[in-house]
Amino acid sequence: MSDLGSIAILLSFFITIYSLFACAVAARTGSRAFAQSGGNGIVSLAFLLLVAVCCLVYELVTLDFSLRYVALNTSTDLPVIYRVTALWAGQAGSLLLWSFILSLYMAFVVLRNRKKGGDPYVNIVLCAVSLFFLFLIAYVEDPFEKLGVAVGEGRGLNPILQNGYMAIHPVTLYVGYVGITVPFAFGIAALLSGRLGDEWIRNCRKYALFSWMFLSAGLLLGARWAYLELGWGGYWAWDPVENAAFMPWLAGTAFLHSVMIQERKAMLKKWNMILLIITFFLSIFGTFITRSGIVSSVHSFARSDIGPLFLGFMVLILLFSFALLIYRSKELESEERFDSVLSRESAFLFNNLLFLAAAFSVFLGTIFPVLSEAFTGKKILVGPPYFNAVGVPIGLVLILLMGIGPLISWKKASTANLKRNFVFPGVVFAAVLLALLVFGLREPVALLSFALCGFVAATVFLEYFRGIRVRSSRGENPVSAFFNLVSRNRRRYGGYIVHLGVVLLVIGITASSLFVTQKEVVLGKGDSFSLGRYDLVFRGVNYISNDAKDGFSAELSIENNGRSVATMYPEKNIYKYEGNREIxxxxEVALRSTFRDDLYLILSEVGGGGKVNIRALLNPMVNWIWAGGFVIVLGAIVTMWPEGRRKKESSA
Amino acid sequence: MKGKLKFILPLVVIVSLISWLVFAGVKDSMVYYITVDELLEDVPDIYGQKVRVSGTVVHGSIKNELDDSLRFTIADGKGEIDVEYDGIIPDIFTDGVEAVVEGKFSAGNVFEADLLLAKCPTKYESEEVPYQRKEG
Structure with missing residues (x-):
């Protein structure tokens, strides 16, 4: 099977070269035959890479230890599900997955425009990007590389990667990362062909939104994994690898907003191109950070020498894209101009500026050690305090803009418009602020953040309320008015749902980062302590032993106001299998989650005489973050849902 | 021209505010990343300064009592320092791993760490012998 996989990869490399040339010829001569042939090549690429992925999965599941990749990432005691997920546990497999996902996108883009074999210009860019990754797996990091001598046992998978979230988080993130290539290809194709109208924006918008949705979900799944598995009580540490995925998200969010201005007002054309190039650059940069080990990270599971190749590729992307942009810059002049600072256009502009500033500051903080070493010879780090100091103010202003943007009028807002739209949200803002002050909250950032969330929620509510009122005044009942409202204007009302999700997310992040209570206690059997509203009684240590591991679990009864609510078992395990010597x-933390707070227990140490050291955290409102994630994804799905489907239903 | 000025002014204000945030943020949170040797060379100037140090955990040096802080020694090249740490211990922290600690070196020549990271040396794929051969 490994030979078949190798052949599939080599074939796909050459077919991509062919498709690139065929599409280039088609683009120059307008030859339809070449365009179709190039398109066919792309579709076959997806098939070939599917074969390669299946081969590697087969080798991983059947534990063929004559392959380096299999020996490095699996072992005989590994459950089948994690043998499959070992596909993205290592370098070569991850790159293969990257290429495969990209080829699926490519095939989809081609098949949507089947008759013509896709747009040759778009295909050129897609093939070029794909070629880089195929080169890596064909010649540098071969996933099917054989060992001189087969080994008896593999090195196993890191236990912290053996978690259900690890099975879906990387793939989700990759679908998002890789997907950004498609809008980038549409943008560059527009620059190449000179067809700079709105068409490319309309064509790529859904791809951009689709990958944004997966990027958002991937980020949150990763946060959830870190929260459950890394066992330090938090979900986000401004680690380079986390930042790597966060940066394209920030730039992509800016892009999704500013395309609306281009569609409506034919403005910001150059700006949109720049944002798109930056977003794509950051997604490659993110892959580079994760895969090269240039910045040390607790997540860097792999380190290798593909760094320089990535660096070269990134420089090439920037040079080529910006040169092309300058070449076409005359044709990208805006047709309209900004009239007033108090307008929706400028709200969008400021939103863009802030998102980009946020991406830039995260970028700077992430590569600061590298930069400082290059310029001063000394390695200097900036930690979470830096990211918080910069991120929190920018975040708060962005939330404010999220409330203002949808309600302020285009062109120039009149006093009447401001009054009509902002009195109610303003009152909600003040009411939330006042209520929290009365309840004794004094933390300024939290007060502002919660009040702004109230403000945004009020604007969303107001928009829905107005839409429904107009429809019900025409005799629709409110429930069907709601559904019709959303389905007739999915982008607008889906977007509001996303905003609502962000509100939930921000509430959760604010509460859980500012109001954590934690205690570290040493307990003997029968000892108890209290944390917030909970009383915890230590019932003793249980010894666990099974085929894979030996371990201890501490048993704690949790009481709330004298009423027993749960028994929790934080664990400490020693894996028996020695392949993974160092780890x-x-x-294993124990978690009791409610929408009010999370009780998070860590068994730090088991001592003599059945005594334990327990670290207990009370993290408020963490569940709001995950709930916010669901709402964001729901909103994105509503926004992307194909139009016209409804018409078919009603005519049927 | 006046129309443009209306925008340029707020933009300039925003950009300078953000630059100030970034600058102040870097200034307040920057930490030098040094080796054990570099730290020892800088005694006594280094006392009380926040730094990040990495070194290999000396075999047999880890002392972890239930109701006391974690104590261990990290070494690199010639020098070694004793570290004291109160906090969550990473799972891969053990004898011989590369530990990264952040904190202050006190006049008592003990490094009081408030952050401990551990890097697992074996998972680096470019390593020559990436796994142990097992008999059977």
Whole structure:
């Protein structure tokens, strides 16, 4: 099977070269035959890479230890599901997955425009990007590389990667990362062909939104994994690898907003191109950070020498894209101009500026050690305090703009418009602020953040309320008015749902980062302590032993106002299998989650005489973050849902 | 021209505010990343300064009592320092791993760490012998 996989990869490399040339010829001569042939090549590429992925999965599941990749990432005691997920646990497999996902996108783009074999210009860009990754897996990081001598046992998968979230988080993130290539290809194709109208924006918008949705979901799944598995009580540490996925998200969010201005007002054309190039650059940069080990990270599971190749590729992308942009810059002049600072256009502009500033500051903080070493010879780090100091003010202003943007009028807002739209949200803002002050909250950032969330929620509510009122005044009942409202204007009302999700997310982040209570206690059997509204009684240590591991679990009864609510078992395990010598220990936290707070227990140490050291955290409102994530994804799906489907239903 | 000025002014204000945020943020949170040797060379100037140090955990040096802080020694090249740490211990922290600690070196020549990271050396794929051969 490994030979078949190798052949599939080599074939796909050459077919991509062919498709690139065929599409280039088609683009120059307008030859339809070449365009179709290039398109066919792309579709076959997806098939070939599917074969390669299946081969590697087969080798991983059947544990063929004559392959380097299999020996490095699996072991005989590994459950089948994690043998499959080992596909993206290592370098070569991850790159293969990257190429495969990209080829699926490419095939989809081609098949949507089947008769013509896709747009040759778009295909050229897609093939060029794909070629880089195929080159890596064909010649540098071969996933099917054979070992001189087969080994008896593999090195196993890191226990902290053996978690359900690890099975879906990387793939989700990759679908998002890779997907950004498609809008980038449409943008560059527009620059190449000179067809700079709105068409490319309309064609790529859904791809951009689709990958944005997966990027958002991937980020949150990763946060959830870190929260459950890394066992330090938090979900986000401004780690380089986390930042790597966050940066394209920030730039992509800016892009999704500013395309609306281009569609409506034919403005910001150059700006949109720049944003798109930056977003794509950041997605490649993110892959580079994750895969090269240039910045040390707790997440860097792999380190290798593909760094320089990535660096070269990134420089090439920037040079080529910006040269092309300058070449076409005359044709990208705006047809209209900004009239007033108090307008929706400028709200969008400021939103863009802030998102980009946020992406830039995260970028700077992430590569600061590299920069400082290059310029001063000394390695200097900036930690979470830097990211918080910069991120929190920018975040708060962005939330404010999220409330203002949808309600302020285009062109120039009149006093009447401001009054009509902002009195109610303003009152909600003040009411939330006042209520929290009365309840004794004094933390300024939290007060502002919660009040702004109230403000945004009020604007969303107001928009829905107005839409429904107009429809019900025409005799629709409110429930069907709601559904018709959303389905007739999915982009607008889906977007509001996303905003609502962001509100939930921000509430959760604010509460859980500012109001954590934690205690570290040493307990003997029968000892108890209290944390917030909970009383915890230590019932003793249980010894666990099974085929894979030995371990201890501490048993704690949790009481709330004298009423027993749960029994929790934080664990400490020692994996028996020795392949993973350095990482045979695993601390498994116990978690009791409600929408009010999370009780998070870590068994730090088991001592003599059945005594334990327990670290207990009370993290408020963490569940709001995950709930916000669901709402964001729901909103994105509503926004992307194909139009016209409804018409078919009603005519049927 | 006046129309453009209306925009340029707020933009300039925003850009300078953000630059100030970034600058102040870097200034307040920057930490030098040094080796054990570099730290020892800088005694006594280094006392009380926040730094990040990495070194290999000396075999047999880890002392972890239930109701006391974690104590261990990290070494690199010639020098070694004793570290004291109160906090969550990473799962891969053990004898011989590369530990990264952040904190202050006190006049008592003990490094009081408030952050401990551990890097697992074996998972680097470019390593020559990436796994142990097992008999059977």
């Amino acid at each position: 045979n220990q695993e601390t």
